[in-house]
Amino acid sequence: MGTKPEGSRADPVLDRLKGLHPKVIDLSLDRVHRLLAALGHPERQLPPVVHVAGTNGKGSTVAFLRAMLEAAGYRVHVYTSPHLVRFHERIRLAGKLIDDNRLAALLEDCEVANAGQPITFFEVTTVAAFLAFAREPADVVLLETGLGGRLDATNVVDRPAVTAITRISYDHRQFLGDTLEAIAGEKAGIFKPGVPAVLAPQPQEEAERALTARAAEVGAPVYNWRVTPTEGGFRFESARRALDLPPPGLAGAHQIVNAGVALACLDHLPLTVDDEAMRRGLAAVEWPARLQRLTRGPLADSLSEGWELWLDGGHNDSAGEVLAVQAASWAKEEPVRPLLLVYGMLASKEPQEFLGPLAPFVTAARTVSIPGEEASLSAEDTAVATRACGIADSAAAEGVAEALADLKGRVPGPARVLICGSLYLAGTVLAENG
Known part of the structure; x- marks a missing residue:
């Protein structure tokens, strides 16, 4: 997508990796587990993980989380997709976009470990992100699914600190199903036993029903919270806090809900983010191409x-x-x-x-x-x-x-x-x- 940085050392490796599997999308975890094992399981060597899935708003939710955590002084790893202009946008190491030399070295390590076996581009680059995160110290990892959840390449962390589902709507029907219930069921595949699940309010009852049913089946406690627009911004309420906050820095009334999902996730991290850091982060957040x-x-x-x-x-x-x-x-x-x-x-x-x-x-x-x-x-x-x-x-x-x-x-x-x-x-x- 978009343009490449001129003379990027990573470009030839990225181009080679695109040719390893005839399908652009092939939902499965077997190839990812195989490559992670060959690399010594970097996904098991991470700081607390926030795993975010959904159809709309997951990138904005991750952006809010990053902004608030960094405002509190924490080192934050981030994996998002797709990129807009440069592939490097997908991986942030301790607050900075991954540099070209490091990205190229990580991709080459993955390429050698993979030994030419079939694997999709998204799968191998996701593994590269896990490898990067395991090698660089940080306080937290923010992990956005690419497509779906249950069989998404990111869904290999056995016990994240918290999982989150943003708004569900119709998308990628050829892979996730023709109904909101089916799509929500696939997204809910990131739920883990005993791991809190933060759910955005769902406009459609069938999506809400599928998410809560899957959480109950897995044994993932659903965390209750709500946001209410106010004259000066919005009010966030959960079991742990009630807080009046300024308008989010991202345009659109819907961003209040995405900010609410992020705030609810903070309640489950072993990190302290004070009210002032939340306010600064919400105001300073940046997420290109979202209004x-x-x-x-x-x-x-x-x-x-x-x-x-x-x-x-x-x-x-x-x-x-x-x-x-x-x-x-x-x-x-x-x-x-x-x-x-x-x-x-x-x-x-x-x-x-x-x-x-x-x-x-x-x-x-x-x-x-x-x-x-x-x-x-x-x-x-x-x-x-x-x-x-x-x-x-x-x-x-x-x-x-x-x-x-x-x-x-x-x-x-x-x-x-x-x-x-x-x-x-x-x-x-x-x-x-x-």
Whole structure:
């Protein structure tokens, strides 16, 4: 996804590893367990682990946790996916993105231990992250699943400190199932006996039911907590604390829930994070391409004074609903700015599910294919789907810069442009915008 750092020593190794298995995704833990054993089981040599799964919000939840823990002075390892611009974004060692030489050395160690046996790219790079975490001292590991949970390559830590499930919605149906109950059941595969489970409120009853049933079956105690919006931010309440906090540093009303999941996880770590560190962390959190406003760079600078440019990588029904809530809020602001979309999506996604909630707020859209992605829906097919969702002024564009120029010529006066539909698209935008 996105661009690579020029001259990266890790690039040739990453490219070789991509060719070890004919399938990009092949959900299984056997290959991961085999390679971890060959490397001396680094997954057993970690500080306390927070394991986070879900469809929407898991990356933001990890970002909140990292920000609060680092504000309290702790050394934090983080594994997330996918990356936006550089692979190195996936692995943070004690607060810093992994450097190129260390990444290359870790990947080469994994490559030698694997001895050419079939293994997916995500599996071997996940093992590399565990190896990195075992070799560098830290106070805590934040571990985000890639896809699902039960058979996700990250699900090899026998006893994390706490597990968390964010909002469940439809995604990756070809791997996780066609119902929310089935998808939630796969996500709940990260639950462990006796390990507290923190659950985000689920809009759909079948997801909530599947999660709680699996927790009871495994013997994972479900931890109760809640968040309530307030005039000055939000209030978090759990069995251990009640705290009034400022608005999260990430835009969108939904981020209060993600912050709540993170705060509930803190209750189960053998680390002390005081109220002030929580406040500082919540305010300072950064997580690119999640309702991120772009204020500088070639793309942002191409717009006229008074225009706004926003970027979001959401791509499923829940993400569309979240953006619709934000669009409704924007529509109440003065001065009113028309909402314009630059939109691209993978062919495996459902444009109607994503755009349906958002379409009533959109004045015009320009569609693009995602550069470098064979699985991208074409700009022309995306435009057809966009018009079918009720956005009549929709047309294909050659690229994001061309789409912005076209939209700028269509609407007089300041407007708000939202680039959305895919994290892959978001990665190319961040790279193009510098």
